[in-house]
Amino acid sequence: MAHKPEELQEVLHYTFKNPALLRIALTHTSYANESKVATTHNERLEFLGDSVLSVVVADYLFHQSGRPEGELTRMRASLVSEDALFQFAQEIQLGEYLRLGHGEDLGGGRSRPSVVSDAFEAVIAALYLDGGMEAARNFILPFITEGKTAEDDYKTRLQEVVQQDPSAVLKYEVTGETGPDHNKQFTVCVWRNGELLAEGRGRSKKAAEQHAAKVALEKLQ
Structure with missing residues (x-):
């Protein structure tokens, strides 16, 4: 409807x-x-x-x-x-x-x-x-100004850092979803070879993934 x-x-x-x-x-x-x-x-x-x-x-x-x-x-x-x-x-x-x-x-x-x-x-x-x-x-x-922009594509940058170890595999997973349809908030976790790297939040899944990647980069660097 x-x-x-x-x-x-x-x-x-x-x-x-x-x-x-x-x-x-x-x-x-x-x-x-x-x-x-x-x-x-x-x-x-x-x-x-x-x-x-x-x-x-x-x-x-x-x-x-x-x-x-x-x-x-x-x-x-x-x-x-x-x-x-x-x-x-x-x-x-x-x-x-x-x-x-x-x-x-x-x-x-x-x-x-x-x-x-x-x-x-x-x-x-x-x-x-x-x-x-x-x-x-x-x-x-x-x-x-939120989520993926060409200026701040944290997922790509995280991938580049992690790939220094050829055996490393990244995985993003939606772990939470709150709020009404027009104002949802998503929570996403990013894992490296099964190890939790970081958690991120955003008003879309992609924005939450970018935030998780940003937090992970800050930890790794």
Whole structure:
């Protein structure tokens, strides 16, 4: 059972002055095509949201890092990729709020990365149009400053340290899950050859894994 678009406002911690913008952001082309009345879908908002996201991410990386242009470009690409946006969207269960056509819904559209990541960009545009750059930035920043970023990929760094011993094997395991669906907290343990290295927490499994890897690195180094 899909959630109503209006219910997403609680998850976003933002109340729209024009709720129609949020409804459009969550409306897939398949829904508009099947509708008996003229319905606006989210493709134009997706176009705008892509640009707003890119500006917010670029601004954040520019001020947080003194790295050269090439590295900044790579880091931005990592954070605005479909994979990253799909992960961010899953953290707020965005797929559950989408208005999809019957066939798209039955075909698994709510968990399709292309559909969900496009809607994530459309939601950014809706926030931008309704509340300006500040509203969009407030929504985007918690996602890009927590968990995996190209700047702080602790899992990769831990793997590199551990692989100095070729027989070493790392394993991540979710050991806890608390909180309501829209505000979950995960606990993850990282093991090396069966030995507990560290425990981490985050609002997604990936964020918790990164935190566990960070704690493990601090211990090992």
